[in-house]
């Protein structure tokens with residue numbers, strides 16, 4: 001059993017209108033536990049669309065998406081948030097922190113929605129230390145550098161202990177130095193056995209991955 | 224749940240002024256509902272028990288015709304009284320009526336030096352009012368026949384009037400002191416003490432307190448006429464009440480040259496009349512309160528719609544980390560309910576303060592009951608939920624990808 005298996009996945013936007021657009025064309029992809037995958041490709045080629053489907057924020061129009069023996073395309077929509085919470089940690093290009101919450105509160109935030117893990121304060125602090133932000137615990141995001149913000153986002157992605165990290169251009173808004181720090185964190189997480197699926201434009205970043213994919217006009221190929 | 228409350232407090236605090244403005248409608252609505260209830264409940268229980276204290280045999284004659292069907296005709300109540308000493312005598316001549324007495328309202332303010340008894344009800348009375356109204360002299364004595372015959376310059380104060388005129392003084396030591404009333408110097412002969420604790424939870428005085436009594440003959444001198452404003456009597460048996468009313472009616476109609484320009488009320492009539500008046504006032508103000516609650520609710524809905532749009536990105540982020548539609552719905556519903564509940568709480572505190580002031584300053588009894596507290600909480604949470612549903616649903620239905628892209 002694979003960790004993730006995409007079979008002939010298609011995604012068509014604005015179906016049945018004049019500007020209908022097929023963003024993903026027959027995607028096939030198999031991901032094994034512990035993979036470190038990077039996906040490169042030109043802007044608009046469908047990389048984010050694919051990440052959203054893998055992260056269950058979006059649903060394929062056809063084809064099947066198997067995640068741990070479950071066909072997500074046939075799963076009740078109301079169950080997707082629970083699956084997402086347990087299996088996927090998202091890291092975004094624009095960090096997506098909540099500006100009114102402190103570093104600590106941002107990292108803890110996903111726990112509000114997962115009853116069984118709620119209250120693990122020590123775990124939150126552990127993660128904040130792990131990304132070297134112990135001294136910034138009570139800072140608001142506005143007072144953090146880009147690299148620090150992205151480290152908060154990584155800690156937040158890990159708080160539910162997901163097996164898969166989906167990172168859509170995590171270094172896109174960072175300078176080279178902060179970018180390589182983030183990549184080191186991702187490498188460490190991969191060494192722990194977590195699967196990393198990364199989108200990037202940057203060949204330097206691509207080098208950290210173990211498997212390399214190309215996306216062109218909605219078609220995915222492995223190098 | 225608690226987490227959502229914290230989240231809501233956090234976001235409401237982020238926009239304090241806007242939050243306050245949004246609450247105004249609810250504050251006013253809850254304030255008017257609760258203040259109204261406090262006054263209504265207080266007056267109802269106090270006046271109700273006063274009227275009941277008269278006993279079920281009581282019959283009262285008042286000037287003007289009150290039609291049970293059409294309610295009170297205000298015109299008939301205004302102007303000069305139509306009741307005379309002759310009416311009083313006629314009623315005294317009827318068998319099986321006891322302790323028949325009348326009051327004459329005197330327009331005057333009692334004063335001692337620079338201290339005035341504001342809001343006092345100054346009346347001329349005869350021998351029996353003490354028993355009829357169940358207001359008994361504790362120190363000194365009530366009026367005597369001699370006082371009436373002599374137009375004596377004497378005065379009986381109740382405990383409220385005594386406190387106004389002689390603050391802090393022992394009731395006994397007030398006896399024999401002088402009180403000024405309309406150019407006359409009157410000697411205090413009796414003090415009526417407070418009957419019993421009122422049942423309002425905040426204490427306070429009853430509407431028939433703050434009473435000052437002088438001989439009716441003296442009140443005629445002051446008013447310059449011998450008109451009576453109320454005649455009270457009691458049937459010796461309650462089974463006789465209806466029969467006696469008919470007898471009084473024909474006697475008085477005869478006195479008034481065939482004109483029925485007075486009304487005869489029993490204790491039950493008085494209670495009904497009083498409750499009718501209270502119900503009219505209550506529903507009028509209740510309507511205003513309902514409108515302000517609806518306006519307040521719409522204000523909340525409006526602001527919550529704005530909030531949901533402003534926080535589109537936040538909604539996207541929360542969904543991306545695993546929040547369900549129901550989680551988001553609950554978060555915004557709790558926020559709107561909390562907004563409304565805090566408004567309700569402020570309204571409640573204001574009305575609590577105002578009802579105490581009304582009680583102390585104007586002597587109108589108020590009572591904030593447990594029902595009122597629960598009603599305030601219920602109304603405000605209810606408004607928050609009802610008017611929060613639309614914005615919360617809008618938030619919950621947001622597509623996470625589009626929400627994340629929102630700037």
Ligand SMILES: Nc1ncnc2c1ncn2[C@@H]1O[C@H](COP(=O)(O)OP(=O)(O)OP(=O)(O)O)[C@@H](O)[C@H]1O
Nearest residue numbers: 013014021023041042043044045046047048049050
């Ligand atoms: N909700 C949508 N409705 C219509 N078209 C969409 C929608 N989302 C994405 N697209 C289109 O699908 C194509 C792929 O978009 P996607 O965001 O996946 O590209 P990308 O490879 O991530 O590009 P970039 O490198 O710029 O982030 C684009 O042409 C985009 O305009």
Ligand SMILES: [Mg+2]
Nearest residue numbers: 047048049168
């Ligand atoms: Mg993209």
